[in-house]
Amino acid sequence: MTESTALDSRLVQWRTRTELQLARQLDLADPGTVRLAEAMRYSTLGGGKRLRPILVYATGSALGAASELLDDAAVAVELIHVYSLVHDDLPAMDDDDLRRGRPTCHKAYDEGTAVLVGDALQALAFEIIAGRDTALLSAAARLQQIQVLAQGIGTAGMAGGQAIDLAAVGRQLSVAALESMHRRKTGALIRASVLLGAIAAGTVGGSEYDALAAYGAELGLAFQIQDDVLDVEGETAALGKTAGTDAARGKPTYPSVHGLAGATQLARLHRDAAVAALDGLGPRAADLVSLADLVVERSH
Ligand code: GRG
Secondary structure: OOHHHHHHHHHHHHHHHHHHHHHHHOOOOOHHHHHHHHHHHHHHOOOOOOHHHHHHHHHHHHOOOOHHHOHHHHHHHHHHHHHHHHHHOOOOOOOOOEEOOEEOHHHHOOHHHHHHHHHHHHHHHHHHHOOOOOOOOOHHHHHHHHHHHHHHHOOOOHHHHHHHHHHHOOOOOOHHHHHHHHHHHHHHHHHHHHHHHHHHOOOOOOHHHHHHHHHHHHHHHHHHHHHHHHHHHOOHHHHOOOOOHHHHOOOOOHHHHHHHHHHHHHHHHHHHHHHHHOHHHHHHHHHHHHHHHHHHHOOO
16 A cells, blocks of 8 residues: 555544544434534534544544544544634624535524534533543643643634734735734644644653644644635635635735735745654654645645
8 A cells, every 4th residue: 555545544534533423422412402403513514624633633643642532632623613614604704605515504594503503512622622421531631632722712823813814804914914813713723633632642742742833833824825825726616615705805815915826835835844843753743744735735
């Protein structure tokens, strides 16, 4: 088996594992909240690349952790990601009709339900990593995961980045401000995904932890720049979301600030920085290097 075929089969395994774990955790049986539970499943189980759980599994596996130790973190980061997509699609934010090739949550259900779906998915994510139904990790490791995840999605991370994004519509941002927004909005959760995998594997600090934090941050930025590029170059059908919306909304993006060729080149520079950060991990980091390549080469 070639190296890329071996990675392909691990990606299939990690995606399948993620789907099974998500379905299991979303099997909410409270008869009083049937519509909410159904909308949570609609939003979560309807496709997606599952990049963030894959990063949890790839990082944890690189450091020697069994998949059972990584399941809770993998599910948690995807639930948080889905919450952010559901809220981002609301009329008060990006007002999108299409997500993952289907009507957005507030279109398929209603706005109030979509707000609650995001709220409940976020709460469920933290309940799971706190040890909802397993306690395979030590309490100290789970607490550290909770801290890392909370920092990744709060004012210093995703929500803060989204606030800068909302305030920037119709304005041009400086190069530094654009980078700072992207690092928070998208990069911080991707960085947290890598770190949650590391913590589950027992890497809770030190030079390898710092190296993985740098890898995750650079990878997150490369991912978001490629997302901006695809919004210009991509097709709605392949993306599963409406292409061209950034420009239509007057959003500052990497292509609008650096041009398309400049943005593509910058995505590759951040990919290179991500890979360089992994130097000290040696061959154990092979999958993480390949994932960095996939992130900048992706077409959806
Ligand atoms: C609502 C607090 C709050 C934050 C929203 C992440 C985010 C902030 C908004 C998502 C909108 C968006 C298109 C961001 C650009 C990058 C990104 C996160 C794209 C979607 O992620 P993918 O490509 O999606 O991994 P799939 O569907 O494959 O999971």
